Amino acid sequence: MSIWGRVFAAGYDRIMEGAEKSVLRAHRQALVGRASGRVLEIGGGTGANLPFYGDDVAELVITEPEEPMARRLEDKLAASARTAEVVRAPAEDLPFVDASFDVVVSTLVLCTVGDPAKSLTEIRRLLKPDGRLLFLEHVRSDDPGLARWQDRLHGIQVRIGHGCHCNRDTLASIESAGFTVSELRHDQLLKAPPIVRPLVIGIAQAKA
Template identity: 35%
Template sequence: MAERRRPARHTRSRRSTRLPGSLTGRARKVPHDAVHHPLFARCYARFSVCADARGGIAAHRAELLAGLSGRVLEIGAGNGLNFAHYPPAVAEVVAVEPERSLRRLALEEARRADVPVDVVPGAAEALPVKSEAYDAVVLSLVLCSVRNVERALAEAKRVLRPGGELRFFEHGRDERRAMALLQRGLDRTVWPLLFGNCHTSRDPLAAIRAAGLELGAHRRLDIPGKGPRLPSSACVLGVARRPDGG
């Protein structure tokens, strides 16, 4: 018997999108395209699919999402490659993606997902959802490119219920001094321009702690695991929690 899959929903308008009240609790306008990197988006879409298939990224996505349940908000969903890895206990995923081209690809992935996925426009620094509405928030290779890491993590904390989990898989500052120096130089010059505002030297673990989230189990890893080391190779994967007291 074929599995029943709920179609993804997406609202459109010319300049802005008025999201459903079930997401916001009120009529709130958000920019329809908070980010616009069409050339990078096309390149990223192709590269990410290849990296999942040949570079082992798919296994890290599965580890990132294992054991999740309830309502989940994914920030910066990209082209939706996480959707296939959400476990059946997840009741709903709201996937926020600010870039139009990637959002269109995410919609296609949402239609194939085994859990209900809504793909909506919005920015990490101003999430179009209610406070304390989600059991988990997912950040997957997104903190490197947000405009304001502090505000993005404050928003992630806001929408988590007390005790809710932040699942993160991010690349960032390399522990090796020579590579760290190279990362800082690249971030001040060409890297953000070439790679959709990506920064290689941000410190996701320090930022998560500074946001008032309790860091849990996590591990460092290199991507790719073999071959030459890249400015974006140093990654961390793990979980943090919003304290029960808020």
């Protein structure tokens, strides 16, 4: 793990505090609160979703490949009333059997995975036939002018954001991976630089 990775993890909650209070917390509550059954959260980070899982969740498994993030996640989990298993694994290689989860949760994760297509293929593999993907992601802007700035500043954002790609068309990737998006909402990530403001929030099911 790089020094910047450790620094990034240590400061992540503080960096995101404004955006969480203004926008993300309400979206997390509305989206994550709909999870039920056996649930897998990929890229759990420092555990921002933990307060919003409801009583309908029978079992919660959270993956996080970054060790500094995983340690903070475990600390937050230990201080909460939520029971969950933390597994250190990347989204592209998830160590679970096929069709073993009712719900997969992805919040601000698909911007940072090394291979979005492979990650989404793994998610689809793990979902039961009637399973759902709950997603909250910042994406490439529909505005051509802002999208050009996302492309121009992409290299800087990847370095500063510890692998965060600001110009990914994540919604298209979800659909290309064989999912049908049944619910979708667009919003803006306030208290954040313009290149990472466009948000999509939704629910998708794997196509039969």
